[in-house]
Amino acid sequence: MVTQPALIMRVFLASILVLVIPIIRAQVPHWGPCPEPEVQPAFILKQFMGRWFEIAKLPAQFEKGRCIETNFTLTTDNSIRVVSSEILKGEVRKIVGTGVIEDPKNPAKLGITYSYVLPYSPYWILSTDYVNFALVYSCTDVLRLFHVDFAWILGRTRSLPDATVEKARETFATNNIDVTRMIPSRQQGCDKTL
């Protein structure tokens, strides 16, 4: 029999974990609430579907997998199937998630979760031309005191021209997103992902 105070304590501890785990992963929390970047106007979800390679990411996560890519497909119930893969220690690892458009008025603001027990994390398409590059941003407020964020430059190919990457970094910066710690993702020797 679980007593009421014990239950409340459990829920409390679980909430703390949910708050703290992303902070540890993000390494550097920023003060203040999330920035409010502009997102891709008139976003067309269908054109965004398919295979995207990770070109660069924030925060820097060293000693992680390489050849990271994500394949998005529309499912019949209007949600998005998200399959991400990487090569880690010589093995291809895959995780499957679900994506949704959280607000139909703002179709570029997706939410993605890789687990039934976790809420959707923001996955905002700040800018994309659908055929070459996409800039993705995810930010979570913690009590509006500080925020933790993730940013990705994605490409339809395993590498993008330097000028495209430079322009992408400028776009993030213009939207008050600090990408000075953004690092290139390793996309060499990736034959195994296929």
Ligand SMILES: *[C@@H]1O[C@H](CO)[C@@H](O)[C@H](O)[C@H]1NC(C)=O
């Ligand atoms: C992406 O997912 C779709 C649907 O599951 C599949 O048909 C397609 O082959 C996948 N593409 C890649 C590159 O994995």
